[in-house]
Amino acid sequence: MSRASDRAYAIIRDMILAGELLSGAKIGEEALAEQCGVSRTPIREALSRLEAELLIRRSDTQRSFVADWSLDDVEEMFELRGLLESRAARRAAKRINWSQIERLKMHHEAIGHAIYAATPDTHRFIEHNHLFHGVILEASASAQLTTMLARIVERPIVHRTAQNYSFDDLKRSHRQHGELLAAFEHRDPVWAEAVMVSHIRRAFHAYASAHTGQRITDVSQAAE
Amino acid sequence: MSRASDRAYAIIRDMILAGELLSGAKIGEEALAEQCGVSRTPIREALSRLEAELLIRRSDTQRSFVADWSLDDVEEMFELRGLLESRAARRAAKRINWSQIERLKMHHEAIGHAIYAATPDTHRFIEHNHLFHGVILEASASAQLTTMLARIVERPIVHRTAQNYSFDDLKRSHRQHGELLAAFEHRDPVWAEAVMVSHIRRAFHAYASAHTGQRITDVSQAAE
DNA sequence: CGACAGCTTAATGTATACAATGCCAAAACG
DNA sequence: CGTTTTGGCATTGTATACATTAAGCTGTCG
Numbered sequence: 001m002s003r004a005s006d007r008a009y010a011i012i013r014d015m016i017l018a019g020e021l022l023s024g025a026k027i028g029e030e031a032l033a034e035q036c037g038v039s040r041t042p043i044r045e046a047l048s049r050l051e052a053e054l055l056i057r058r059s060d061t062q063r064s065f066v067a068d069w070s071l072d073d074v075e076e077m078f079e080l081r082g083l084l085e086s087r088a089a090r091r092a093a094k095r096i097n098w099s100q101i102e103r104l105k106m107h108h109e110a111i112g113h114a115i116y117a118a119t120p121d122t123h124r125f126i127e128h129n130h131l132f133h134g135v136i137l138e139a140s141a142s143a144q145l146t147t148m149l150a151r152i153v154e155r156p157i158v159h160r161t162a163q164n165y166s167f168d169d170l171k172r173s174h175r176q177h178g179e180l181l182a183a184f185e186h187r188d189p190v191w192a193e194a195v196m197v198s199h200i201r202r203a204f205h206a207y208a209s210a211h212t213g214q215r216i217t218d219v220s221q222a223a224e
Numbered sequence: 225m226s227r228a229s230d231r232a233y234a235i236i237r238d239m240i241l242a243g244e245l246l247s248g249a250k251i252g253e254e255a256l257a258e259q260c261g262v263s264r265t266p267i268r269e270a271l272s273r274l275e276a277e278l279l280i281r282r283s284d285t286q287r288s289f290v291a292d293w294s295l296d297d298v299e300e301m302f303e304l305r306g307l308l309e310s311r312a313a314r315r316a317a318k319r320i321n322w323s324q325i326e327r328l329k330m331h332h333e334a335i336g337h338a339i340y341a342a343t344p345d346t347h348r349f350i351e352h353n354h355l356f357h358g359v360i361l362e363a364s365a366s367a368q369l370t371t372m373l374a375r376i377v378e379r380p381i382v383h384r385t386a387q388n389y390s391f392d393d394l395k396r397s398h399r400q401h402g403e404l405l406a407a408f409e410h411r412d413p414v415w416a417e418a419v420m421v422s423h424i425r426r427a428f429h430a431y432a433s434a435h436t437g438q439r440i441t442d443v444s445q446a447a448e
Numbered sequence: 449c450g451a452c453a454g455c456t457t458a459a460t461g462t463a464t465a466c467a468a469t470g471c472c473a474a475a476a477c478g
Numbered sequence: 479c480g481t482t483t484t485g486g487c488a489t490t491g492t493a494t495a496c497a498t499t500a501a502g503c504t505g506t507c508g
Contacts, residue, residue, distance in 0.1 A: 004462065028489065039463045041265075044490090048272055054368065061470055062490060076366055083307055142300055144278065148372055228492065252459065263493045268460090285500055286460060451508080461498065468491070477482080 005042035008032070009049055016055055016066055017159060023068035027056065053151045071211070074157050075204060081152050082200035084145055085133070089180065089196040092139035093189040100139045101184055107132040108177050115170045125170060126162045132177060139184075161203050164210035172202065229266035232256070233273055240279055240290055241383060247292035251280065277375045295435070298381050299428060305376050306424035308369055309357070313404065313420040316363035317413040324363045325408055331356040332401050339394045349394060350386045356401060363408075385427050388434035396426060 012032060015021050029047070033040045047064055050056045057067045069077075107128040114124035137146050152158070165173065176199045183191035236256060239245050253271070257264045271288055274280045281291045293301075331352040338348035361370050376382070389397065400423040407415035 030489075040490090041462055041464090044269075045272070045461095048269070052276055054371070063470085073367075076368055079311075080368055080372070083311060087303075087307060143297075144300055144304055147276075147278065148304070148375075151372075254459075264460090265492055265494090269491095287500085449508105451506105453506085454504095456503080457501085459498100459500075461496100463496080464494090466491100466493080469489085471486105471488075473484100473486090475482105475484085478480090 003042070004036075004038040005045040008036045008038050008042045009046035011036050012043075012046055012050060013055065016050075021066045023066050025066045027064045027066060029064075069157060071208065074207065077152060077157060078200060078204035078207070081149070081158075082197055082204075084149050084152070085136075085200055086193045086196040088137050088140040088142065088145050088149065089183075090189040090193040091142055091145070092136045093184055093187055093192040095141050096136075096139040096184050096187075100135055101181070103135050104132060104177075104181055104184065107135070108174075108181060111174055111177065115167075115174055120167065120170060122163060122165075125165075126159065129162060129173070129177075136180070157207065161207045165206055169202075169206045173199070176202070227266070228260075228262040229269040232260045232262050232266045233270035235260050236267075236270055236274060237279065240274075245290045247290050249290045251288045251290060253288075293381060295432065298431065301376060301381060302424060302428035302431070305373070305382075306421055306428075308373050308376070309360075309424055310417045310420040312361050312364040312366065312369050312373065313407075314413040314417040315366055315369070316360045317408055317411055317416040319365050320360075320363040320408050320411075324359055325405070327359050328356060328401075328405055328408065331359070332398075332405060335398055335401065339391075339398055344391065344394060346387060346389075349389075350383070353386060353397070353401075360404070381431065385431045389430055393426075393430045397423070400426070 012027075021027060029040045029043050032047075033043045036043065047056060051058055051064075055067055057065050059065065110128040111125055111132070114121040114128065137149060140146070162173075176195060179195045180192060180199070183195055236251075245251060253264045253267050256271075257267045260267065271280060275282055275288070279291055281289050283289065334352040335349055335356070338345040338352065361373060364370070386397075400419060403419045404416060404423070407419055
């Protein structure tokens with residue numbers, strides 16, 4: 001993470017996530033270079049990565065804009081994520097080892113603590129949720145699934161979904177993780193896959209209901 | 225296609241496809257720059273794209289190597305392709321319009337001619353096969369599916385699969401395209417999805433049987 | 449004889465200057 | 479007054495020089 005392009009990537013990504021850059025806004029390389037304190041070269045590399053992750057869009061003449069997401073786009077994204085992540089779960093159930101299950105349990109517990117604390121710790125929930133899914137991806141032992149999912153999971157929508165979770169949503173997510181864990185312990189691919197489909201689908205509906213009637217592309221609103 | 229980075233991308237990609245670069249071979253930016261007649265800057269961009277498409281691998285210290293593919297990797301790739309492309313077919317069946325169906329029919333006919341000519345025209349088969357699948361992807365109206373599949377379909381394995389098709393394989397592929405066409409005309413998502421799963425799965429087995437007992441990562445062999 | 453350290457060499461990462469290209473606005477023409 | 483063309487400006491694409499970092503080798507020490 002010490003390379004300038006990595007820092008630039010993180011900075012730009014966080015700006016989009018935080019809503020400092022409005023959807024559809026034009027972003028020039030020069031301006032970003034100044035803000036990030038690096039030259040245009042690493043900026044260009046960062047933009048490539050962000051484009052691959054669909055956080056930015058490029059016009060036909062290579063001008064960069066912050067991507068805007070219609071509800072349909074979001075649903076499509078969740079559909080894709082469900083497709084890939086459930087496949088990962090299926091593969092993982094056949095391959096997961098003891099130490100990976102232990103790590104899953106650890107994150108599962110951490111999530112439990114985050115939810116049932118005096119005041120639910122959303123940040124901690126998100127962090128361990130991410131790690132939980134990361135372990136599954138690792139256990140799936142598929143470089144290609146990993147590559148593709150990395151391009152989806154890092155998107156603002158995914159981050160923001162959990163922030164909109166109600167207490168019930170959090171509990172339900174936690175229960176589903178428990179269900180996944182059980183499926184893994186039984187090495188049951190069909191079970192694991194089914195739970196994951198449901199898990200991701202639920203996440204979509206949590207997002208959708210939090211954003212119905214609201215301009216979901218308005219990042220500053222959505223981030224609250 | 226006039227940009228230097230595009231040319232560099234095409235050149236390097238073709239070199240890998242043609243087997244001029246052996247699997248696992250180290251490829252330096254400087255050397256490529258000389259061969260492509262451009263500076264290192266566009267080469268670096270081309271390498272990024274090739275890495276995203278998993279045609280090259282990068283070491284932990286960012287050295288580039290031509291990716292090698294185990295049979296497991298190839299199966300995984302076909303699995304992923306089947307997953308995504310069948311989903312595209314499902315979406316397409318609900319959305320496809322008349323002009324897209326017409327184009328599918330056109331490519332279908334062209335493939336038929338290519339197969340049943342005096343001497344089967346593999347090149348033409350591959351071209352129209354690619355276009356056929358492209359129309360389906362277009363009809364699926366999913367930017368994200370399109371982006372992801374582009375990263376899979378352009379890989380050497382996919383290209384080489386059709387080259388190893390027997391006459392029977394070619395006929396079967398053609399028949400399956402006809403089946404897809406029927407599913408689209410009936411606007412039947414379930415049917416279209418099922419046919420596509422079968423279609424891609426068949427392609428994998430055609431590849432696998434052509435390469436059993438053979439070092440499939442040896443590109444120069446496989447390309448023959 | 450093997451292993452580690454330090455140096456040498458070669459590769460990648462970054463900055464900057466310049467070229468090419470698209471964009472916009474103002475002016476000229478119909 | 480509307481449309482089109484042209485000029486300047488802004489932005490991206492490319493080349494090159496330099497900085498940084500890894501890899502490999504050799505010599506010395508255990």
